Amino acid sequence: MKKLSIVILTSIILTSCSQNLFNFTLVSTKNIELEKLSSLEKASERTKGEDKTSIIIFIPTRKIKIDQAINNTIDGIPGCVALLDGVVYSKFWWIPYIYGQQRIVIEATPLVDPSIAKSSKTLPKYGKIFLDKKGEIKSIESISEVEFSFEKNKL
Numbered sequence: 001m002k003k004l005s006i007v008i009l010t011s012i013i014l015t016s017c018s019q020n021l022f023n024f025t026l027v028s029t030k031n032i033e034l035e036k037l038s039s040l041e042k043a044s045e046r047t048k049g050e051d052k053t054s055i056i057i058f059i060p061t062r063k064i065k066i067d068q069a070i071n072n073t074i075d076g077i078p079g080c081v082a083l084l085d086g087v088v089y090s091k092f093w094w095i096p097y098i099y100g101q102q103r104i105v106i107e108a109t110p111l112v113d114p115s116i117a118k119s120s121k122t123l124p125k126y127g128k129i130f131l132d133k134k135g136e137i138k139s140i141e142s143i144s145e146v147e148f149s150f151e152k153n154k155l
Contacts, residue, residue, distance in 0.1 A: 021066075021088045021104075026111075028082035029070050036113065036135050042084060043110040049073025055092075055100035069104040079116040083108035 032040075051069035054061045066088060074080045086108025094100030115136060124142035128151070132138045143151070 017093075018089060018091045021090055023087050024083075024085075024108075026082055026084055027070060027086065027108075028074065028111075029067050030074060030081050032081050033135055039114065040081065041112050041114055043077065043080075043112055046107055046109050047073060047077055047080075047083075048105065048107050049076050050103045050105045052101055052103040055094055055102060057097055060102060064102055064104050066104055069106050073106045073108065074110070077110040077112065079112040079114065080110040081113050081116070082111040084111050085109050 049069055049072040051064045051066075051072060053064050069088070070083065073083060083106065086106055089105050089107075090103070091105060092100060092102040124140065126143050126145050126148040128141040128143060130138045130141070
């Protein structure tokens, strides 16, 4: 009886869960030019990205968002513009009234724009990319993190 009580108490204290939210065929948070769709390439390996938050006592430190998890996944692969054949799931673990974490996880196959991927090695950490009418890179302008945040907030 004592062992059963310890197992039950441990199970209650160390709570965690994983839940499949949805599967998708194609998803992106980026603007994709439909004219360039035929030139995009499917990557050979799947990738994973996430958005997460900490839970202190019982209060999350911020709200997690699926679109931010998608952004983080796309941004992790040079030249990636969308994700194919993926799954979105939620994971959390929590030690009641102490600490925990909640995550939205994306697993998918990246859809890569080769023209962006080949030039991504020369891209600055924060910058503006100007494209011509054909979608080719015309110029790249390096900007500061503050300027980047300002431009991002304007969108």
